[in-house]
Amino acid sequence: MFDKFFGSTNKSESLRNIFSTHEQNSYTKLHQNHPHLRELLDRHNIDLKNIRKNSVKIGAAAAVLGAFLAIPFLLGHPNQDQQPPQGVENSHTSPPPDASVLNPEGRSQPSGIRISPSAQIDSQGAQGSSGQKDGSGSFPGGVGDGSLESKSQGHKYGRSYLAPPKEHGLHDLGLHKGEDKGKGAGKGHEGAHPEDLEINHPEKGEEV
Amino acid sequence: MSVFYDHLVGLDELHNELADVGLPFKDHYDLLNQADSILHNEVLNVILIILPVDYHEQFLKGFNERPQDHQHLVYLRQFDPGIDTKIQETARKTKEKIKEDLKKVKKK
Known part of the structure; x- marks a missing residue:
């Protein structure tokens, strides 16, 4: 040895x-x-010896810089291959594979991005309040894409404008419990006045 | 690749020969660095021979600033179209000498 x-x-x-x-x-x-x-x-x-050493340093520095620049890129673009949750998958109509949009970098865009904001506004205006139920379409990043039938997603987005309205719709109508305040007056069936009905209650001592 | 003529020189043969000797990691790469320096001097000698003296300063300045730039080779071909072959041949002869010495040491 x-x-x-x-x-x-x-x-x-x-x-x-x-x-x-x-x-x-x-x-x-x-x-x-x-x-x-x-x-x-x-x-x-x-220095002739340093020419080669410097060139190696330049290459190493470029590699380190490239790695740092890649970090925000990787963080900001999660893997698109991840499967969406089961419920979401079932509830939306996915576009055909050949219709997927590729951006110049080769990544596939979420299908929600293809809906332009102006087109959404038009469609909401045409559908009236019923269009508001589809809150997912208005999410700019397309994260809520495909959740047309799902209930409130406030837990996901926080209580922001991104959360779709509640299904009962009371908040949107301004009708909270105990706060009717006669807003419904005049809308109910009034009926005829008791005198018009010719109902005469017997007075005291009078025989019926 | 660190210098514009690296693809014409190549240290793989010497690396393999040194690996056969079975030296410690640090010694192996120190020797490889020395071999690289030898080849560097030899190749630079050939380049300065084919290049007119008036252009030496300009070339050395550019080489020092951008060692990897392949345009240096394009520039040198204007003075000698066979510069690639000359660099290859010089590197081959130098490596042969080093390999002979390596064989002598291996036999010991």
Whole structure:
């Protein structure tokens, strides 16, 4: 074992000496053939050995920079291959595969993005309040895409404008419990006045 | 690849020869660096031979600023269309010398 270790050390040493001799010879030959080289190198502060080392550093720096630049890109673009939840999958009509839109970077866009905001406004205006039930279509990122039949998604988006309206619709009509305040007056069936019905209650002592 | 002529030189053969010697990792790469430096000097000698002296300064300045730029090779071909072959040949001869020395050490 020790023989092997010391053997490799001896080999390393002898190889180092041989390589150093070669290196020195090549360096001497270069400067002998081109005597003006030293002056040029000094003038521009060039170190021949460092040219290669610097180029390696540039490559490493570029790789590190590229990795840092890629982090926000990767974070901002989750994998589109993830399967949506089961309920969502069943409830929406997915477009045909050939209709998927590819952006210039080659990623497939969520189908919700293809609905332009102006088109949505038009469709909501045409459908009136019934169009409001489809709250998912108005989500800009298309995350709620395909949840047409799902109930409130406030838990998902927080209580923001993104949450679709509640199904009972009382809040939208301004009808809260105990707050009718006669808004419904006049709408009910009034019926005829008791006198018009000719109902005469018997007075005291009067025989019926 | 770190320099514009690396694809004409190649250190794979020397790397394999050194691997056969069975040196420690650090020694192996120190020697490979020395071999690289030898080849660098030899190739630069050939380049400066084919290039007129008046252009040496401009070339060295550009080479120092952009070592990887392949346009250097395009530039050199204007002075000698066979520069690629000359660099390859110089590298081959230098590597042969180094390999002979390696074989001598292996036999010890």
